[in-house]
Each structure stands twice: as structure tokens, then as C-alpha cells.
Amino acid sequence: MKNRSCGIILNLLIPMKKSILFLTALLSSIVLFAQENSITATPTIKQVTVFLSRAQIETYTPISIEAGKTVIHLQNQTTFLDPQSIQVSGKGDFIILSVEHETDYLKKTEKPAKIQTLSDSIDHYSMLIDFNEQINDVLVKEEQMILMNQSIKGQNANLTAKELSEMADFFRERLEEIREEIIDNKILIRKYQTKLNSFNNQLAEYNQTANQPSSTILVTVSAKAALSGSLTTTYITRNAGWYPLYDIRAKDTKSPVQLAYKAQVIQNTGYDWKNVKIVLSTSNPAVGGNKPELSNWYLDIYDPSVAKVRTPRYRNEDYNYEKKSSESAASSAWNSKDVQAPQAGTVAEYTSEVETTLSVEFAIGLPYTVLSGGKGQQVDIKNIDLPADYQYAVVPKLELSAFLLARITKWDTYNILSGNANIYFEGTFVGKTFIDASNTMDTLSISLGRDPRIVVERNLITDYTSKKMIGTNRKEEYGYEIVIRNTKKEAITIVIEDQYPISQNSSLEVELIESSGAVVDATKGKLTWKLDIASAETKKLILKYSVKYPKDKKVQGL
Numbered sequence: 289m290k291n292r293s294c295g296i297i298l299n300l301l302i303p304m305k306k307s308i309l310f311l312t313a314l315l316s317s318i319v320l321f322a323q324e325n326s327i328t329a330t331p332t333i334k335q336v337t338v339f340l341s342r343a344q345i346e347t348y349t350p351i352s353i354e355a356g357k358t359v360i361h362l363q364n365q366t367t368f369l370d371p372q373s374i375q376v377s378g379k380g381d382f383i384i385l386s387v388e389h390e391t392d393y394l395k396k397t398e399k400p401a402k403i404q405t406l407s408d409s410i411d412h413y414s415m416l417i418d419f420n421e422q423i424n425d426v427l428v429k430e431e432q433m434i435l436m437n438q439s440i441k442g443q444n445a446n447l448t449a450k451e452l453s454e455m456a457d458f459f460r461e462r463l464e465e466i467r468e469e470i471i472d473n474k475i476l477i478r479k480y481q482t483k484l485n486s487f488n489n490q491l492a493e494y495n496q497t498a499n500q501p502s503s504t505i506l507v508t509v510s511a512k513a514a515l516s517g518s519l520t521t522t523y524i525t526r527n528a529g530w531y532p533l534y535d536i537r538a539k540d541t542k543s544p545v546q547l548a549y550k551a552q553v554i555q556n557t558g559y560d561w562k563n564v565k566i567v568l569s570t571s572n573p574a575v576g577g578n579k580p581e582l583s584n585w586y587l588d589i590y591d592p593s594v595a596k597v598r599t600p601r602y603r604n605e606d607y608n609y610e611k612k613s614s615e616s617a618a619s620s621a622w623n624s625k626d627v628q629a630p631q632a633g634t635v636a637e638y639t640s641e642v643e644t645t646l647s648v649e650f651a652i653g654l655p656y657t658v659l660s661g662g663k664g665q666q667v668d669i670k671n672i673d674l675p676a677d678y679q680y681a682v683v684p685k686l687e688l689s690a691f692l693l694a695r696i697t698k699w700d701t702y703n704i705l706s707g708n709a710n711i712y713f714e715g716t717f718v719g720k721t722f723i724d725a726s727n728t729m730d731t732l733s734i735s736l737g738r739d740p741r742i743v744v745e746r747n748l749i750t751d752y753t754s755k756k757m758i759g760t761n762r763k764e765e766y767g768y769e770i771v772i773r774n775t776k777k778e779a780i781t782i783v784i785e786d787q788y789p790i791s792q793n794s795s796l797e798v799e800l801i802e803s804s805g806a807v808v809d810a811t812k813g814k815l816t817w818k819l820d821i822a823s824a825e826t827k828k829l830i831l832k833y834s835v836k837y838p839k840d841k842k843v844q845g846l
Contacts, residue, residue: 324357330364331521335565336528336658337649338553341574343528345369349519353382357510365503366525366557367391373524376507380517388506402659406491413484420473420480427466427473434459434466528555530568532707533666534723538694538736540714541678545694545734548636548671549704553656554664561658566667570705571647636668641703648703672702680739680782684746684770689738690782699732700725713737742780745771752832762839764846765801770829774821784817788833789845795838802832 331347349362371389378384507519535548551568555561638653650669658665674696682690692713706725711718711734718737749767756763774780786806790813791798800808806815806829821827837843 324359325354326359326361327351327353328361328363331362331519333559333561333564335567336561337567337569338528338530338551338555339569339574340531340572341529342524342526342572343555343557344373344522344524347521349521350516351380351519352514352516353509353511354514355511357385357508360507360509360519362505362507362519362521363392363502364559365505365523366527366559367501367503368526368557369503370524370526373522374505375522376505376519378509378517378519380511380515381513382509382511382515382517385508385510386506388508390504390506391501392504393501402662403491406487410484410487410491413480413487417477417480417484420477424470424473427470431463431466434462524573525557527557530554530667532669532705534704534707534709535712536694536709536721536734537712538676538678538714541692545674545676545696546671547674547702547704549669549702551650551667551669552664553658553667555658556661558660560660561656563655563657566652566656566658568650568652568667568669569647570649570703577646636670639668639670641670643703674699674702678736680742680780681785682742682744682772682782683785684744685786688744688746689740690742690744690772692736692739694734694736696732696734697730700730709734711736739776741775742782743771743773743775745769746786747771749830749832757839758836760839761836763834763836765832765834767802767830767832770831771826772819772821772829773826774823777823779820779822781818781820784819784829786815786831787813788815788831789813789835793837795841796843797836799834799836800832801834802830804829804831806831 329349329351331349333345334348335346337344337346345366347362349360351360353360369389374387374389376384376387505521505523507521530551530553533550533552535550537546537548539546553566553568640651640653642649642651652667652669656665656667675698676694676696678692678694680690681693682688704723704725707723709721709723711721713736721734723732723734747769749769752765752767754765768786770784770786772782772784788800789798790811798813803815804817806817808815815831817829819827835843835846
């Protein structure tokens with residue numbers, strides 16, 4: 289009986305033991321689940337590295353987390369970021385477990401200040417239009433009431449002539465006032481409507497990018513105890529970039545050329561970059577960094593009876609260049625010392641230049657604000673004094689004006705990119721030009737404008753020019769006299785360019801007869817003279833050539 293009782297008790301204890309183990313596991317799971325916290329934070333943009341196309345954003349986020357696992361939602365990020373380029377580092381006694389990205393279509397990007405201003409202006413003018421329309425409605429009703437009362441009073445035979453006259457004057461004066469007020473209000477409404485349309489059009493343009501969904505970066509961390517720390521996040525974003533601009537200033541023909549190197553930074557990411565450090569990079573992640581590979585080049589005999597269908601071949605690597613280049617760009621970081629209090633001068637004085645293996649980076653020492661969707665922000669990069677020699681140049685066949693050129697040597701040592709430039713000479717705006725950095729010449733020539741004090745003529749020598757028959761051929765001779773007179777008070781150096789025709793047919797012969805000592809490029813038919821001309825001096829050049837061809841043929845191009 290005793291053993292039976294013990295067996296019953298043992299059978300009861302086994303299920304109880306399983307239940308206790310299940311409850312213990314359940315409680316442990318609940319405790320672990322409770323330790324996984326979730327917090328939301330909005331990062332602050334600290335630095336932006338702007339490439340020729342795209343940009344790398346660096347943000348800073350202070351955090352306070354509890355013990356256990358915490359998911360940190362870094363919200364209000366641009367939707368144009370490349371998720372593959374996200375990198376997160378932190379400061380504090382915690383471990384970063386994972387980094388994820390998601391797009392929040394329910395939460396829109398914050399409205400920039402300019403959009404809020406436009407919205408306020410639209411509300412203001414809409415209210416004014418509505419107010420004036422209501423006033424006009426009241427005036428119309430008053431007019432109708434007066435006309436109705438005038439009809440009623442006119443049926444009253446007891447009114448004297450004086451009373452009728454006074455009543456008519458009142459009706460007339462008041463009706464005139466009402467009509468004037470209605471016209472004035474309509475003029476105001478048209479003015480308000482014009483302004484309202486302008487604001488609506490501008491707002492519609494801004495809203496194309498402002499009403500974008502928001503991005504969130506989810507960072508999961510683990511800590512043994514509660515602590516405070518920070519997260520630093522970098523990623524590549526589209527809809528941003530910069531292009532170079534230049535101001536070229538020449539004080540006179542004896543001073544070096546001053547080059548102001550600038551950048552126009554443009555971004556349309558949906559978020560303003562407020563008071564951030566700007567780094568300009570000459571690299572371009574958008575074009576990719578993978579070397580192209582040659583495929584086999586096959587030749588075959590064409591057989592029209594056999595129709596061949598060629599299927600284009602693509603390699604997966606061709607579509608990964610953007611991702612790889614973005615990751616490569618994201619892996620580089622710029623470290624700089626804190627900027628000291630700015631002194632008097634230009635921003636270019638606070639720019640440091642660093643040459644990397646594949647690009648050049650200009651770290652702008654003073655913070656800038658670049659608004660999203662705006663016209664951009666002009667940033668001064670550096671000011672350069674370029675050694676230059678000055679000379680004049682003229683092409684009399686095309687233009688009799690002499691142009692002053694500044695010839696800059698070793699310009700390629702200043703990391704200059706191709707871009708538009710404004711030209712100033714002796715404090716006056718001369719015009720615009722384009723600096724072609726892809727030019728392989730070691731000398732860069734910049735035109736500073738025309739000088740009317742150098743008089744140039746190109747006249748046909750009629751006594752020499754002739755057409756005659758020689759046997760079965762026709763021979764034509766041409767002669768030109770080029771005259772250059774320097775009316776300036778100082779000597780000048782001038783380069784004169786002209787040309788003679790080039791034959792493209794064996795039966796057509798061209799002979800250069802006289803060129804006054806010009807340097808001749810026979811392959812191009814180009815003649816070049818370089819002359820030093822004193823003040824008030826005149827020099828003359830002679831160009832003569834002949835063309836011989838069969839008399840039964842016609843020559844094109846003469």
C-alpha cells in the first residue's frame with residue numbers, strides 16, 4: 289500500500305515538474321523580450337562630402353540606452369540614400385548588432401522654411417481675394433436694394449419736386465460710389481490673383497521633392513548596463529553635387545592672372561543642410577570605377593540566306609558599378625581639426641586641399657547652409673595667382689579685331705576642372721569663357737577681349753591676282769597684303785594667323801608662293817607669324833598662292 293502511494297505521488301510530481309520548467313522558460317522569454325527596447329532619434333548632419341554627382345552625408349546622434357537589446361530608429365533621413373552605402377559607428381560601451389533601412393511612406397519629409405513661407409503667403413492672398421469678393425457681393429446687393437427703393441418711392445405721388453430731386457441725387461451719388469468700389473475691388477482681386485498664381489506655381493515646384501516619403505535607419509545595439517553614447521552614420525545620397533565656376537581677373541599686362549576658384553553646390557535631397565562642414569571632392573561615384581573588359585571580336589562572311597538573331601550579352605558586373613563605387617566612396621572619411629574663429633578675409637583662405645590617390649578634396653573651413661531644392665550655394669574654394677605672359681592675336685581672314693590673350697603655363701598643377709569663367713580686365717567685365725581642363729596643351733590661353741588700338745587690314749592684291757590658261761590647265765593666283773599698325777603707347781607682341789587651301793585631289797595642285805617668313809603647317813594649310821611691333825609702328829605681311837586644275841573641271845571651296 290505504501291509503495292502504491294509513492295507511485296501515485298511520483299506520477300503527480302512529473303507533470304508538475306514539466307509545468308514548472310515550461311513556466312520558467314516562458315518567464316525567461318518574457319524577460320528577454322522586455323529587455324529589447326526601442327527608441328527614436330533624429331540625427332544631426334555634421335559634415336557633407338559633395339562629389340561631382342552625389343554626396344556622402346555624415347550624421348551624429350547622441351543616445352541614451354537601457355541594459356539589453358535596443359533598436360534605435362534614426363528617422364528623417366532622405367529617401368535618396370543608397371542603403372548599400374550605410375555605415376554606422378558608435379562611442380560607448382555597447383555592441384552594434386545590425387543595421388537596416390526602411391522607407392516610411394506614411395511620414396513625409398519636414399517642410400523647409402521656404403515652403404512654409406509660401407504656404408503662409410498663399411493663405412494670406414487667398415483671404416484677401418475672398419474678403420474683396422464678399423465686399424463686392426455686399427455692394428451689389430446694396431445696389432439692388434437702392435434700385436428697388438427708387439422704384440417704390442417713384443410710385444409715391446405725395447413727394448414734392450424738391451424731395452424727388454434730392455432722392456435722385458442721393459441714388460445717383462451712392463450708385464456711383466458703389467460702382468467705383470466694385471471696380472477698385474476687382475482690380476485688387478486681379479492683382480492678388482496674379483501673386484497667388486505665382487506662389488502656387490513656386491510651391492508646386494518645391495512640392496515635387498518636398499512631399500517625398502521619409503527614410504529610417506534601424507540600428508540594433510546591445511549593452512550590459514544603461515549608458516549614454518553616440519552614433520555616427522555615413523551614407524551616399526543622390527540628387528546632390530557640385531560644379532566649378534571661375535572668376536579670372538587681370539589687373540594689367542604686367543601682373544599675374546588672379547583665378548578665383550569657386551563651386552556651385554546643389555542638393556535636392558528633401559532636407560536642408562544647415563550650418564555643416566562642406567568637403568568638395570573631384571571624384572564622381574555615379575560613373576563607376578570598374579575597368580571595361582574587351583570581348584572577343586568575331587568576323588564572318590555575310591550570308592543573306594541565313595538570318596542570324598543576335599542576343600545581347602550582359603554581365604552582372606556591369607550593373608554593380610554604382611554599388612561598388614558608392615561603397616568605395618563611403619569607406620573614405622575626412623578628418624580635420626576644429627576650425628578656429630574666422631579672421632577677416634575670404635572663405636577661400638580657410639580651405640585645405642588634400643590629394644588622394646584618385647581625387648582631390650577641398651575641405652571648406654567655415655560651415656555653410658545649403659537649402660534643398662534651391663538654386664544652390666556658391667562656395668569659395670581658393671584664390672590662385674597664375675604666372676602669365678600677355679600677347680595679342682588676330683585672324684584677319686575671319687575678324688580684323690586684335691584680341692589680348694593671357695597665356696598661362698603649368699595651369700594643370702592647380703587641380704582645375706572644366707567650367708565656365710567670368711573674365712575681368714583692368715577692373716571691367718569683359719565676357720565669359722570656358723576653361724577646358726581636358727586640354728592636353730601645357731599652356732592655357734584666355735582671351736581678355738578686343739583692343740581697338742591695334743588696327744588690322746587684309747586686302748586683296750589686285751595687280752597680282754589673276755586667272756589664266758596654261759595648256760589644258762587653268763591657273764589661278766591670289767595675293768593678300770596684311771597690315772598691322774600699333775597705335776598704343778607701348779610695344780606689343782602679336783600672333784597673326786592665316787591660311788591657304790589644301791588639295792584633296794591629285795589633279796588639283798596648290799602652291800604656296802610667298803608667306804613673309806611665316807611658320808607653315810602644310811598638313812593644315814596654316815600660316816603663323818609672331819611679330820614685335822613698337823608704338824606707332826606699322827608692319828606688312830604678304831601671302832601669295834596659286835591653284836592649278838584641269839580647265840574642264842570646277843573647283844569647290846575657292
